[in-house]
Amino acid sequence: MKLAIIMPVYNGQDTVRRAVTSIDTKAEFEIICINDGSTDNTKHELTELQKEFPNIKVIHQENQGAARSRNVGLAAMDDDTDAFMFLDADDQYLPSRIDAMIQTYENHEETDIVIGQIGRDVHG
Template sequence: MDKKTVSLIIPCYNEENNIRFACQEISQVCSKLHHKYEFEALFVDDGSTDNTVLEITQLKKKHPNIELIEFSKNFGKEIATTAGIHNCQGDCCVIIDADMQYPIEKLPEFLDKWEQGNEVVVGIRDKKRQIIL
């Protein structure tokens, strides 16, 4: 059986201090799911003025499944997300904030809901900062 590919779309704007941590967190969760899925991480830099692109470029050398789309100026998170969706190669896509404000540990639950036939799975944070699917 062929593995399905999950595209992780990570819009970034001035996230140089978060990129390595985000990559580490994402890698840990994806490694637990690698028996079932292939992953691509598509970082979309939204015209950062810091070293975000440099950090991602360095990570690409270690992680061949990382891709980078680089904007020449800031267009906003929605445009960056849309660019990621249009350029991803996966069977599904998951949008993740680069600052990891939403727990990536919920990824298996999102994928389970998708595998159950849901075309769109959305998580919202309740008042206790817990994610509800």
């Protein structure tokens, strides 16, 4: 299975690295980061991440909001992509969660969507 992880990023210079490095899966995947008109150093941080992770695509656009950015990411997926997930630049996946969600999806033919849990730390 090939997976696309779509990440809208707005002023995420301090958090996007943690989000990207939380992606823990055995599946083939691409990461599509949409820089949604950030006014901080997000562009530089995404450029550095792209050097470290060759499977990252970065798209820069004027600020259009997270929903439009997600749609841009969907349009940019490779043609051979089987499934996609969204990840916000200030969130992160827990270890092995992506593979658990993929397994659930693959083991249940009637499944169209798998939704993971959200956890918050003590400080919200």
